[in-house]
Every structure is written in structure tokens, then in C-alpha cells.
Amino acid sequence: MRALKQIWRWFDEITGFSKSLGPVLTHPVPRARKSRWFYVFGSATLTAFLIQVVTGIALSSAYVTGSGQAYDSLRFINSFPIGRIVRGIHYFGASAMIILIGLHTIRVYLMGAYKYPRQMNWFTGAGLLLFTLLMAFTGQLLRWDQIGFWTAVVAAEQAGRAPLIGNWLGHFILAGNTAGGATLSRFFAAHVFFIPAMIFLFLAVHLYLVVFNGISEPPKAGRPVDPRTYRGWYHALLEREGIPFWPQAAWRDLLFGTIVVLSVFLLALVVGPPELGKPPDPTIVSASPRPDWYFMWYFALLSLIPKWSERWVIILGPLLFGLFLILVPILGGRGERSPLRRPWSIVIIASVIVMVAHYWAVGIRAPWSPRLDAPPLPVAVVGVTIGPIADGARVFYDKGCEYCHTVSGYGGIRGPDLSGAGDRMSPAQMATRIFSGAENMPSYRGELTAGELNSLLAFLASRHRVQPPKPPVLHTPE
Amino acid sequence: MQDFFFIAFPYIALTLAVCVGLYRYFSHRFTYSSLSSQLLEKRQLFWGSVPWHYGITLILIAHLLPWIFPGAARTVLGNQTRLAVLELTGIALGLYCVFGIAALITRRLPNDSRARAVTSPMDWILLLVLAYQVLSGVGIALFERWGAAWYLSTAVPWLRSLASLRPDAATVTGLPVFIQSHFISGFVVILLFPFTRLVHVFAIPLEYLWRPYQVVIWNRDPQLPQLPVLHQIAASPRPIPLNPSEVQRRQLLTRLGVLVGGISAAIVGIPSLAFLLGLRKVPEVWRSLGAADSFQIGQTVEVSFLDSTPLPWSGVTAKTAAWLRREGPEQFVAFSINCTHLGCPVRWLPNANLFMCPCHGGVFYKDGTVASGPPPKPLATYPVRLRDGMVEILTTPLPITTV
Numbered sequence: 001m002r003a004l005k006q007i008w009r010w011f012d013e014i015t016g017f018s019k020s021l022g023p024v025l026t027h028p029v030p031r032a033r034k035s036r037w038f039y040v041f042g043s044a045t046l047t048a049f050l051i052q053v054v055t056g057i058a059l060s061s062a063y064v065t066g067s068g069q070a071y072d073s074l075r076f077i078n079s080f081p082i083g084r085i086v087r088g089i090h091y092f093g094a095s096a097m098i099i100l101i102g103l104h105t106i107r108v109y110l111m112g113a114y115k116y117p118r119q120m121n122w123f124t125g126a127g128l129l130l131f132t133l134l135m136a137f138t139g140q141l142l143r144w145d146q147i148g149f150w151t152a153v154v155a156a157e158q159a160g161r162a163p164l165i166g167n168w169l170g171h172f173i174l175a176g177n178t179a180g181g182a183t184l185s186r187f188f189a190a191h192v193f194f195i196p197a198m199i200f201l202f203l204a205v206h207l208y209l210v211v212f213n214g215i216s217e218p219p220k221a222g223r224p225v226d227p228r229t230y231r232g233w234y235h236a237l238l239e240r241e242g243i244p245f246w247p248q249a250a251w252r253d254l255l256f257g258t259i260v261v262l263s264v265f266l267l268a269l270v271v272g273p274p275e276l277g278k279p280p281d282p283t284i285v286s287a288s289p290r291p292d293w294y295f296m297w298y299f300a301l302l303s304l305i306p307k308w309s310e311r312w313v314i315i316l317g318p319l320l321f322g323l324f325l326i327l328v329p330i331l332g333g334r335g336e337r338s339p340l341r342r343p344w345s346i347v348i349i350a351s352v353i354v355m356v357a358h359y360w361a362v363g364i365r366a367p368w369s370p371r372l373d374a375p376p377l378p379v380a381v382v383g384v385t386i387g388p389i390a391d392g393a394r395v396f397y398d399k400g401c402e403y404c405h406t407v408s409g410y411g412g413i414r415g416p417d418l419s420g421a422g423d424r425m426s427p428a429q430m431a432t433r434i435f436s437g438a439e440n441m442p443s444y445r446g447e448l449t450a451g452e453l454n455s456l457l458a459f460l461a462s463r464h465r466v467q468p469p470k471p472p473v474l475h476t477p478e
Numbered sequence: 479m480q481d482f483f484f485i486a487f488p489y490i491a492l493t494l495a496v497c498v499g500l501y502r503y504f505s506h507r508f509t510y511s512s513l514s515s516q517l518l519e520k521r522q523l524f525w526g527s528v529p530w531h532y533g534i535t536l537i538l539i540a541h542l543l544p545w546i547f548p549g550a551a552r553t554v555l556g557n558q559t560r561l562a563v564l565e566l567t568g569i570a571l572g573l574y575c576v577f578g579i580a581a582l583i584t585r586r587l588p589n590d591s592r593a594r595a596v597t598s599p600m601d602w603i604l605l606l607v608l609a610y611q612v613l614s615g616v617g618i619a620l621f622e623r624w625g626a627a628w629y630l631s632t633a634v635p636w637l638r639s640l641a642s643l644r645p646d647a648a649t650v651t652g653l654p655v656f657i658q659s660h661f662i663s664g665f666v667v668i669l670l671f672p673f674t675r676l677v678h679v680f681a682i683p684l685e686y687l688w689r690p691y692q693v694v695i696w697n698r699d700p701q702l703p704q705l706p707v708l709h710q711i712a713a714s715p716r717p718i719p720l721n722p723s724e725v726q727r728r729q730l731l732t733r734l735g736v737l738v739g740g741i742s743a744a745i746v747g748i749p750s751l752a753f754l755l756g757l758r759k760v761p762e763v764w765r766s767l768g769a770a771d772s773f774q775i776g777q778t779v780e781v782s783f784l785d786s787t788p789l790p791w792s793g794v795t796a797k798t799a800a801w802l803r804r805e806g807p808e809q810f811v812a813f814s815i816n817c818t819h820l821g822c823p824v825r826w827l828p829n830a831n832l833f834m835c836p837c838h839g840g841v842f843y844k845d846g847t848v849a850s851g852p853p854p855k856p857l858a859t860y861p862v863r864l865r866d867g868m869v870e871i872l873t874t875p876l877p878i879t880t881v
Contacts, residue, residue: 068793157821160878177875181789442849
């Protein structure tokens with residue numbers, strides 16, 4: 001013990017750490033009082049990032065960056081229990097990082113902590129948010145199973161909508177003519193070197209600014225920020241009632257960070273890493289690409305906006321989000337910080353939360369995706385085994401109707417539920433719709449023989465939601 | 479001759495405008511202004527300047543938007559009422575401009591006009607070209623009607639082809655000379671840009687729009703606040719007093735440092751960036767898909783083939799799949815499996831004769847045309863040929879739907 005202390009003294013004497021960094025650790029911060037637990041999300045995001053760095057380095061020591069071998073190397077990692085655990089920690093650490101950086105952003109925005117003099121804190125934070133999302137996207141891709149492969153194609157297609165340079169940008173992302181040998185290396189370099197380097201850079205500036213400008217005090221309605229007096233006032237506040245960051249404020253960060261680490265570890269242990277899909281073989285066409293949960297809402301958004309607006313949203317949507325992040329501290333760099341005096345900030349955050357939650361829930365159901373794996377209707381649903389109705393049920397399956405239309409709980413939900421088609425449409429109306437098609441339904445003109453059409457109409461006409469009423473049972477007095 | 483006017487001349491005009499403009503900016507920066515003559519007489523300038531600037535700005539935007547967003551413009555103009563309203567607005571704005579430029583010219587005309595005294599020959603040329611431009615524009619609007627609509631299929635493709643460096647004047651060479659003269663004089667205006675007062679367009683003090691209307695200047699510095707923590711670190715030893723020659727020396731050293739550092743960064747950075755951007759130009763080759771007889775007429779089947787230059791580590795991703803349809807004894811079509819919406823792989827439903835996309839439910843007919851759902855375009859096709867009884871496919875790049 002004595003020896004350790006001596007080594008430390010020697011080390012400190014030649015580095016000056018306790019003189020230079022000691023004050024940074026114990027610098028005074030404002031008392032946060034009731035909102036003190038809201039201040040833990042930033043450090044928790046950093047904790048999650050460190051989890052990612054450690055597990056990411058471990059994973060990269062076995063991952064093979066080759067379009068042909070990456071999938072097999074992941075199967076190799078997965079074949080060890082410890083490999084599964086590390087992959088699981090990396091996956092849930094990513095999820096935690098996304099959630100925490102989202103909470104941190106919301107907290108800073110609602111409390112107006114981006115106002116003078118902390119605008120640059122916000123800009124670097126916005127950069128970190130962007131890089132975190134890019135990490136999530138490229139990380140999903142590095143799984144390089146079937147979905148990872150198609151994610152690269154979908155990314156290139158989305159970039160293709162950029163005006164003028166779209167085609168070039170799309171093929172730049174693919175690193176060639178097709179998604180192939182060079183594609184994965186490109187994403188690996190981005191995920192493992194480029195974006196983390198940017199995160200470290202922005203993080204350094206972000207943390208420096210947190211210390212330089214001091215942690216924002218909790219806002220109070222009626223106490224606006226005035227750039228001319230703020231620094232002096234803030235300094236006086238610290239002198240009056242500041243508490244040292246370490247340990248009087250930091251223990252909450254420590255506790256919450258530990259909870260984050262434990263939760264991530266437990267989830268990795270209990271739930272495990274995301275399963276690998278089919279191999280990234282472009283010739284297996286029975287693929288249904290889906291994003292990981294963090295982009296599920298965006299997947300839904302692109303599916304539900306009107307068709308004409310899509311080309312705008314794909315490019316302008318992310319740009320406008322970036323513009324919003326840049327404009328927030330420029331347009332609102334002074335004045336009231338309290339959300340009580342900034343009702344629009346509450347409206348914006350509430351709208352974003354409602355929108356993301358809603359689109360997320362819809363995205364999981366994905367009602368716009370046809371159910372290409374729907375089984376043929378069972379006899380119990382069709383009701384008969386021979387005759388036109390049974391033939392019609394077969395046509396209903398063969399022609400792909402069932403992929404989009406539900407009958408008694410079987411089939412897709414893209415089109416209207418046809419369980420009660422016989423109740424609401426005449427055969428003539430049905431035939432018109434089948435032949436003319438619609439915005440989201442192909443026309444079947446020329447694809448059905450007269451016999452097929454007749455049996456299909458017979459089948460649909462036999463679909464009733466309410467069973468024909470039975471004759472009433474009369475109660476006879478005993 | 480047409481090639482000169484519609485391909486060579488626009489590029490010459492643009493190049494000169496950019497090069498001379500930059501030269502003028504860096505060598506004679508203070509001439510980037512409109513040399514205001516407002517102080518010399520005010521009334522007439524108001525009646526000329528205001529109609530001219532408001533009118534021409536809106537008209538320029540109206541010219542520019544369909545050029546950037548032709549699809550949206552086509553949608554907007556697809557309706558007769560909207561087209562008529564737009565044309566009428568355009569004519570009104572055009573006449574507004576004509577009125578403005580007429581006032582701007584007449585105020586310089588009288589011999590005793592003080593504005594005339596400061597008018598250079600270049601100003602007269604510019605005024606005349608601009609006057610011709612708006613007059614011909616109004617003339618087109620009146621006598622070659624519905625220009626807003628035909629603009630989309632004549633000048634827009636031509637201008638876009640110029641912008642994408644694949645010039646093609648085919649859509650404008652057949653137009654009446656009167657309309658063509660409007661195009662040419664438009665590029666004359668661009669050509670005149672750096673030689674005239676037009677450069678003031680780039681020197682508009684836009685920040686006036688959002689800067690505070692009043693700037694309060696304090697006589698003394700507001701009290702500098704103490705920094706919370708880092709002031710202890712930042713508190714450096716007292717600065718060494720400097721003599722003037724030392725100041726110069728330090729400035730020189732700083733500049734040299736920036737220069738040398740910049741050169742070093744460029745030496746390392748440029749090759750790295752070039753490496754990153756250097757897409758290999760991949761040749762397109764014909765790959766055999768098998769004997770023609772192995773495909774039945776009227777059937778669509780999945781085929782796969784190897785990329786033109788597969789990398790040794792590509793593994794399964796070196797392959798590409800396509801849907802091959804034999805339409806007749808000699809007719810084959812190969813559809814890309816990538817949905818034109820966002821690239822997901824479409825599946826062929828043989829019983830329904832449809833392609834269906836699992837991502838967002840896009841559906842295509844057997845000939846690749848869109849049946850329903852979000853896809854904006856029919857399925858892309860690969861070139862296919864029949865050679866010695868074998869079906870061959872050309873390994874073209876993955877189709878990417880662009881705006």
C-alpha cells in the first residue's frame with residue numbers, strides 16, 4: 001500500500017495530474033435540486049459508448065472484413081458462449097447509447113441548456129447524435145447476413161435520390177457497380193475507424209466545453225439568459241452555493257452508469273445477440289429486409305408518407321433535421337430557458353415522441369408489407385372442400401390475393417380485410433375492383449379465366465362476418 | 479451553328495462568368511457593388527428599381543424551380559386552371575419588369591440627367607440586353623402561349639443536360655428563332671455578369687434581414703467574468719513584451735506554419751481521398767445464363783451470374799440475380815431483382831404473373847411495369863442477347879432510381 005502511494009506520488013510529481021486535472025474533477029457545479037437526476041443521461045451515453053469501444057475492439061479481433069467471409073466469421077464468434085455474450089453486450093450497448101443520447105438531447109433541449117454560452121456544446125452534441133445514428137446504421141449492416149446485405153442496397157438507393165449526384169453517390173456507397181466484394185470493407189472502415197474517430201474528436205471538445213462553460217443550472221421561469229451578464233451571474237451562483245462535481249454530484253452519474261452497464265450485461269446474458277439471418281447471397285430472393293429497432297420508425301415513415309412526397313422526404317427530411325439542430329441555438333441563444341416559458345419546445349418534443357412511438361408501433365406490424373409466407377386457407381375457414389367456393393379459395397391463394405388481404409385471420413393486412421366481403425359488396429362490384437385494380441392493388445385483367453373469376457367471386461360472396469342468424473329458441477315455461 | 483449557340487456558347491458564358499467573376503472578386507473586391515446612383519436622384523429610381531427587382535426575382539425563381547424540380551413542376555402544371563393562373567401571374571410580373579426597366583432606362587436618358595453622367599457604356603449594353611430579355615419573355619408568354627408547360631420538355635432537358643455535362647441541344651434546336659433568341663440572350667446576361675454591375679447580386683447584404691435593427695456599442699468592456707475552472711490552467715505566465723520586429727517575425731512564422739501544415743495535410747489527404755473516391759471503372763461483360771432451350775416460352779425464372787470482375791474475397795456476393803423471361807423463340811427479357819422503390823429484392827409469383835416486393839408492397843406486372851404501390855418506375859432490365867444458342871446477359875451496374 002505504501003509502495004503504491006509512493007508510486008502515485010512520483011507519478012503525480014512528474015505529470016502534475018492532481019494539480020491540473022484535480023480541479024477539473026472537483027470543480028463546483030450548481031445544485032440541481034429537484035431535477036438532479038435529469039443530469040445523468042450525458043455521462044450514461046458516454047458509458048454506453050465506452051462499452052461499445054471495448055466490446056467492439058474485442059469483436060473486431062475475430063471479425064473478417066470480407067464480403068465472402070464476414071458472415072462465416074460471425075457464425076464462428078456466435079459458436080462460443082463468450083462470443084455470444086460479447087456480441088450481445090455490443091448490441092444492447094448500441095441500443096442503450098441510442099436511447100440515452102436521445103434522452104440527453106431531449107433534456108438539454110427542454111431545459112434550454114443550449115443557450116448562451118453553451119451553443120458550441122449543443123453543436124458538438126448534435127454532431128455526436130448524428131455520428132451515433134450512423135454507427136447504428138453501419139453496425140446493423142456489419143452483421144452482413146441477408147438483411148445486412150440488403151441494408152447496403154437500400155442505403156445506396158436512398159442516397160440515389162439526392163439530386164444530380166444521386167447515381168454517383170449510390171455507387172460510391174456500394175464502392176462499385178454492385179453490392180459485392182468492396183462494399184463491406186467500406187462500411188467496416190466507416191464503422192470502426194472513421195466515425196469513432198469523429199466521435200472521439202467531438203467528445204473531447206464536448207467535454208472540454210462542459211468544464212469550460214460549466215454545467216448549466218436548472219432553469220427557472222422568469223430568469224432569462226442575458227449574454228452580457230450570464231457568466232458573471234453564473235460564477236456568483238457557483239461561489240454562493242456550488243458543490244464539487246466529484247463526489248457530491250458525480251455519484252449519481254456513477255450509480256446510473258453502473259445500472260446501465262448491468263442492464264446491458266443482463267440483457268446480453270438473458271436475451272442474447274440478434275440472430276444471424278440467411279447468408280448475404282444476392283441470389284436468395286426470398287428476403288424481407290427490415291431495419292433494427294432504432295430505424296423501424298423511419299422505415300414506417302417512408303412507407304406511409306404520400307407517394308409523391310417520398311423523393312423529397314428521403315433527402316430533405318434528414319437535411320431539415322440537421323438544419324433544425326443547427327438553428328436551435330442560433331435562433332434561441334438567449335432568453336428564457338424554462339420549458340414553462342417555452343411551450344413550443346414542449347409541443348415539439350411531445351410531437352416527436354408521439355410520432356416516433358406511433359411510427360415505431362406501426363413499423364413493427366408493417367401493414368404495407370405483403371405476407372408472402374401466408375399459408376393457403378384451411379378447410380375450416382373455406383367451409384367446403386369441393387365446388388366453386390373451394391376452387392375460389394385456391395384461386396385466392398394462387399393469384400397472391402391472400403398476401404395482402406386477410407380472410408378470417410389468415411393473410412396480409414395491406415389491403416382491406418375480406419372476411420366479410422360478401423356482406424358489403426355485390427359480385428359485380430368485386431369484379432370491377434379485381435379488374436380495375438387500385439393505387440395499391442394490381443389489376444387482374446387478363447390474368448383470370450372466366451372459370452377462375454366465377455369461383456373467386458363465389459368464394460368472396462360466401463365470406464360473411466356474421467353467421468346467418470339461427471331461428472330464435474323460445475323459452476317454454478316449465 | 480446550333481451546337482455553338484446552345485452548347486459551346488453557354489459553357490463559354492458560364493466559364494467566363496465564373497473565372498472573371500472570381501478574378502474580379504479577388505483583385506477588385508470593392509467593385510462588387512451596384513455603384514448606387516440613388517443619391518443623385520431618388521424618385522425615378524424608386525419607380526424603376528422596385529418593380530424591376532421584385533418582378534425579376536420572382537420570374538427568375540419561376541424559371542429556376544422547374545429546372546431543378548421538373549417532376550414537381552409537371553405535377554403542378556398538369557392542371558389547366560393552375561397553368562392558366564401561373565401564366566397570367568407570369569405575364570403580370572413580366573409587364574411589371576418591363577415597366578421597371580423602362581423607367582430605369584428613361585432616368586438615364588435626358589442629357590442633363592445626373593444619372594446619365596455616371597452611366598458607363600457597359601451599363602447601356604446591360605440595360606439593353608436586359609430589356610430585350612424581358613421583352614422577348616413577355617412576347618413569348620403572349621404569342622407562344624403555355625410556355626410554362628412546354629418549357630419543361632424543351633429548355634429544361636437542355637439546361638439539365640448542360641448542368642450534368644452531357645450537353646444535348648436536341649430539344650431546343652427545333653424551336654422558333656424568336657424563342658431561341660430568348661435563350662441565347664439569357665446566356666449573354668450570364669456572360670455580362672462579371673463585366674457589369676450585375677455582380678451586385680452576389681453582394682446583397684442579406685444579413686440585413688435578420689441582424690438587429692440597432693447595434694449598441696459600449697464604451698467600455700463589460701466586466702469579464704471569471705471562468706469556472708479552466709482559468710487555473712489557462713492562467714499562463716505573463717506574456718513577454720514584444721518589440722515591433724518581433725511581432726512581424728511571429729506573424730511570419732505563424733503564416734509559414736499554417737502554410738507548411740496545409741501542404742503536409744494536402745500531401746497525405748489528397749491521395750487518401752482520391753483512393754476513397756476512386757471507384758474502379760468496372761468493365762461490362764457478357765455472361766452466359768445457359769442454353770436458350772432450357773427456358774420455356776412465357777416463363778419467368780430466376781437466373782444468377784457472376785459480376786464482371788469478382789474480387790477473390792467476394793464470396794457469395796460476387797453473384798447477381800435477375801428474373802429472366804422468355805417471351806418468344808428469340809425474345810428474352812432480364813429484369814433486375816431490385817425494386818425501383820428502395821432496392822429490395824422483388825419476388826416472382828408464377829401463378830399470379832406478378833412481381834411483388836416484400837418491403838413496401840410494390841407490385842409489377844409480368845412485363846416489369848408498375849402495377850401498384852410505391853415504386854416510381856418500371857423494373858430495370860439488363861441487356862440480353864442470344865449467341866450460338868446460349869442466352870447471355872450484360873453485367874450492368876445495380877440500377878439506382880434517381881430523381
